[in-house]
Amino acid sequence: xxxxxxxxxxxxxxxxxxxxxxxxxxxxxxxxxxxxxxxxxxxxxxxxxxxxxxxxxxxxxxxxxxxxxxxxxxxxxxxxxxxxxxxxxxxxxxxxxxxxxxxxxxxxxxxxxxxxxxxxxxxxxxxxxxxxxxxxxxxxxxxxxxxxxxxxxxxxxxxxxxxxxxxxxxxxxxxxxxxxxxxxxxxxxxxxxxxxxxxxxxxxxxxxxxxxxxxxxxxxxxxxxxxxxxxxxxxxxxxxxxxxxxxxxxxxxxxxxxxxxxxxxxxxxxxxxxxxxxxxxxxxxxxxxxxxxxxxxxxxxxxxxxxxxxxxxxx
Numbered sequence: 001x002x003x004x005x006x007x008x009x010x011x012x013x014x015x016x017x018x019x020x021x022x023x024x025x026x027x028x029x030x031x032x033x034x035x036x037x038x039x040x041x042x043x044x045x046x047x048x049x050x051x052x053x054x055x056x057x058x059x060x061x062x063x064x065x066x067x068x069x070x071x072x073x074x075x076x077x078x079x080x081x082x083x084x085x086x087x088x089x090x091x092x093x094x095x096x097x098x099x100x101x102x103x104x105x106x107x108x109x110x111x112x113x114x115x116x117x118x119x120x121x122x123x124x125x126x127x128x129x130x131x132x133x134x135x136x137x138x139x140x141x142x143x144x145x146x147x148x149x150x151x152x153x154x155x156x157x158x159x160x161x162x163x164x165x166x167x168x169x170x171x172x173x174x175x176x177x178x179x180x181x182x183x184x185x186x187x188x189x190x191x192x193x194x195x196x197x198x199x200x201x202x203x204x205x206x207x208x209x210x211x212x213x214x215x216x217x218x219x220x221x222x223x224x225x226x227x228x229x230x231x232x233x234x235x236x237x238x239x240x241x242x243x244x245x246x247x248x249x250x251x252x253x254x255x256x257x258x259x260x261x262x263x264x265x266x267x268x269x270x271x272x273x274x275x276x277x278x279x280x281x282x283x284x285x286x287x288x289x290x291x292x293x294x295x296x297x298x299x300x301x302x303x304x305x306x307x308x309x310x311x312x313x314x315x
Contacts, residue, residue, distance in 0.1 A: 033278070040271035059272035068269065070248040070256070072276075078163070079232060079252040085167040086174065086231040091223055093171065094178030095216075099208070101179065102186045112183070116176035123173065127240035130169045131156070134241070141165075159249040162242050166250055170237055174230070178223055185219030186212075225288045232281050253277045 040059050045051040063072045097115060101108050118126065133140045134155035142152040155165040189212060197207045213220075235254040238244060244251035244259060251259070253273060261270035 036271050036274050036278075040268060040275050042268050044267035044271070046265060046267050055268070059268045062269060063272050063276065068260075070251055072273070074248065075251055075253055075256050078248070078250065079254075081163060082167065082170075082234065082252055083228055083231040085163075086170060087224055087227045089167070089171055090174055090178050090227050091220065094175055094223070095182050095220075097175070097179045098182030098186060102183060112180075115179050118173050119176035121173075123236040124240060126173060127169065127237050131241060134165050156242050157246055159246050162246060162250050166237055166241055169241065170231075170234065173237075174227070178227070181223055181226075182216070182219060185216050189215040221288055221291065225285055228284050228288070229281050232277065232284070253280075 041054060041056055043053045043055050043058075045053075062068055066073050101112050101115070136142060136152055136154040136157065139155070141155060145151075145153055153161055155161050193211045193215075194207055197211045202210070232252075233254050234252065235258060238250050238252060238255045239258070242250040244255045254277070257270050257273045257277065260266045260273060
């Protein structure tokens with residue numbers, strides 16, 4: 001069977017079928033990536049590319065020595081702040097909602113639709129709505145804050161609250177996707193193991209931590225990977241809600257890349273930022289896949305303990 005498949009892969013006809021997809025991938029993914037690497041070695045003149053000057057690694061030197069405004073390291077810190085909030089908060093809340101919605105029932109079925117609905121709405125449109133929600137004078141967010149006996153908050157204008165405000169919106173928008181992924185993962189786990197654990201006297205937390213969660217590890221890794229990559233590349237909500245402010249406190253790598261390239265016309269430096277963003281994203285992806293142990297399927301070391309309680313309970 002393996003020899004037959006290998007012969008199929010070596011057939012020129014097979015490559016004719018995949019050639020259109022390979023060409024699209026080459027033109028729209030590989031080509032721009034290589035071009036960005038090359039662009040980062042120039043002081044680029046976007047109005048007259050012929051006047052562009054080759055400067056080697058000078059853009060990277062400027063980047064890593066923190067000479068830019070804002071500095072690369074402060075921008076990287078802001079980005080990881082946002083990533084940490086999205087990954088930790090999104091994973092925890094999404095898993096909790098999935099466990100709640102997995103119980104079934106008509107009411108919970110409607111709740112699944114309501115939870116997922118924000119994810120399919122356009123980011124630009126919903127961001128504009130949340131600009132009014134975060135309005136410091138008559139926004140809905142401050143009505144809630146005022147009802148608790150606290151003073152109004154300038155959500156998008158205060159450097160201490162701007163990033164939490166963007167995180168609140170981003171979690172609201174992405175939570176439906178994470179919840180649906182976890183719901184799909186919960187349908188694949190063994191209910192027999194949970195029943196065996198309950199018969200052995202395990203409470204709800206013990207059953208979740210020792211039986212359910214180990215079976216969800218591949219799904220958790222997938223969510224962590226998707227949320228990390230998506231959060232690092234986030235741009236639209238920062239552009240609409242805060243424009244990177246106040247004082248660069250919400251200026252992430254993705255937003256700073258746009259600003260350097262299209263606002264300050266510092267194209268070479270922006271290309272260097274894009275290269276670093278690509279490398280950081282690739283490193284996080286490889287690290288999470290290594291921690292997972294391969295291709296996304298549960299490893300044998302994870303599956304063996306899952307069968308042992310059944311063997312003991314049913315000799």
